[in-house]
Amino acid sequence: xxxxxxxxxxxxxxxxxxxxxxxxxxxxxxxxxxxxxxxxxxxxxxxxxxxxxxxxxxxxxxxxxxxxxxxxxxxxxxxxxxxxxxxxxxxxxxxxxxxxxxxxxxxxxxxxxxxxxxxxxxxxxxxxxxxxxxxxxxxxxxxxxxxxxxxxxxxxxxxxxxxxxxxxxxxxxx
Amino acid sequence: xxxxxxxxxxxxxxxxxxxxxxxxxxxxxxxxxxxxxxxxxxxxxxxxxxxxxxxxxxxxxxxxxxxxxxxxxxxxxxxxxxxxxxxxxxxxxxxxx
Numbered sequence: 001x002x003x004x005x006x007x008x009x010x011x012x013x014x015x016x017x018x019x020x021x022x023x024x025x026x027x028x029x030x031x032x033x034x035x036x037x038x039x040x041x042x043x044x045x046x047x048x049x050x051x052x053x054x055x056x057x058x059x060x061x062x063x064x065x066x067x068x069x070x071x072x073x074x075x076x077x078x079x080x081x082x083x084x085x086x087x088x089x090x091x092x093x094x095x096x097x098x099x100x101x102x103x104x105x106x107x108x109x110x111x112x113x114x115x116x117x118x119x120x121x122x123x124x125x126x127x128x129x130x131x132x133x134x135x136x137x138x139x140x141x142x143x144x145x146x147x148x149x150x151x152x153x154x155x156x157x158x159x160x161x162x163x164x165x166x167x168x169x170x171x172x173x174x
Numbered sequence: 175x176x177x178x179x180x181x182x183x184x185x186x187x188x189x190x191x192x193x194x195x196x197x198x199x200x201x202x203x204x205x206x207x208x209x210x211x212x213x214x215x216x217x218x219x220x221x222x223x224x225x226x227x228x229x230x231x232x233x234x235x236x237x238x239x240x241x242x243x244x245x246x247x248x249x250x251x252x253x254x255x256x257x258x259x260x261x262x263x264x265x266x267x268x269x270x271x
Contacts, residue, residue, distance in 0.1 A: 003175075033249045036193050118190040125260045 003053060003173075004166040007067040008159040012046035013065075013143040016159050019058065021135050025048050028128075032121060040112040044103045049173065051100045054131075058089040058168055059164055065142055072149040095127050181209045182270040189259055192252050200240070206236040210266075221269045229269060231260045 005023040008018035027050050066082050076082070099120075106112050145154060157158030188202030211233035213226065236259055243251055 029250070029253070032253055036195075036249050036253065104219050118186075118256075119195070121256060122260060122263065125257065139188075 002167075003049065003170050004163040007161070008162075008163040009156070011096060011159070012120050012147045013155055013158065017057075017143055017162070018135075018139055020053075020139075020162075024057075025131070028100075030122075032124070035117060035120075038112075040107060045173070046105055047103060048100060050094050052169060052172075053166070054096065056165060058092060060165060061138070061142070062083060062089060064158060064161065065146060068150065068154075069142055069146060073145060077141060077145075080145070084137065085134075085142065087119075088130070088137070091133060092130055095130060104143065127134055134158065178210070178213055178245055179270045181206050181213075182266050187258060187265070189263075193251065193256055195249075195252065200243075203240055204237065207233045207240065225245070225265060225269055229262075229265050232265060235263055 004020070006019045008016065027046050027102055031043045031046035031050065034040075034046060062085075066085060068169075069076070069080075073080070103112075106115060150158075184202055185206035188199045188206060191197050191199035192203065211230050212232060213233075236255075239255055239258055243255065245256075
């Protein structure tokens with residue numbers, strides 16, 4: 001199993017990480033489809049993966065990408081202030097975390113039928129907007145400008161480190 | 175007085191049933207959307223006329239999407255229509271509190 005959806009030995013931050021995020025969006029949709037068909041276990045697992053990989057991605061953004069971005073762009077373009085990225089990181093985790101706990105609790109009680117899918121999916125509309133908004137900021141500013149400012153070698157090392165971090169997280173789902 | 179709330183509730187129920195493909199959701203949605211797309215609020219019903227116009231317009235759009243679905247829509251197509259109806263539910267909840 002691999003949860004890294006790009007080849008870290010080639011490409012750019014823009015192409016690699018965009019692909020990673022788009023795959024996670026697809027999995028969120030697969031999680032919804034699984035719940036619609038009452039494939040609860042599969043749906044929960046998909047959500048857990050999306051949540052964990054999103055968290056990982058956001059941590060990587062904060063620890064690896066933003067410091068380099070701040071260093072290269074001390075006066076960032078309008079809309080690319082590091083504070084915006086960090087604020088959105090907090091919001092995304094705060095929005096996603098409760099569902100991960102809720103699904104686990106309901107499943108253990110064999111009470112998944114108590115879940116109101118219309119309400120859940122309407123709540124997801126906010127989450128999806130938030131993710132779209134954040135991803136657009138990353139693709140439009142962070143990935144693109146870092147690709148322009150960093151050497152190919154540095155970009156390659158970043159992608160490789162990202163992929164290694166994902167690998168370490170894969171163990172929990174094996 | 176029919177203030178549209180029954181029709182609104184019928185739409186919301188059908189939209190929920192669509193997710194799990196339960197009952198005759200398609201008919202429920204089509205009939206309620208058709209009624210809401212032609213809804214004329216009289217002076218006793220609250221809400222700005224612009225909101226009612228938006229409700230009618232959005233209902234017509236959803237109705238067109240519903241009509242465009244194949245006879246047996248896939249779960250992904252049902253989910254897509256459910257999400258397309260989100261904005262409509264926000265408008266309706268203001269008008270049918």
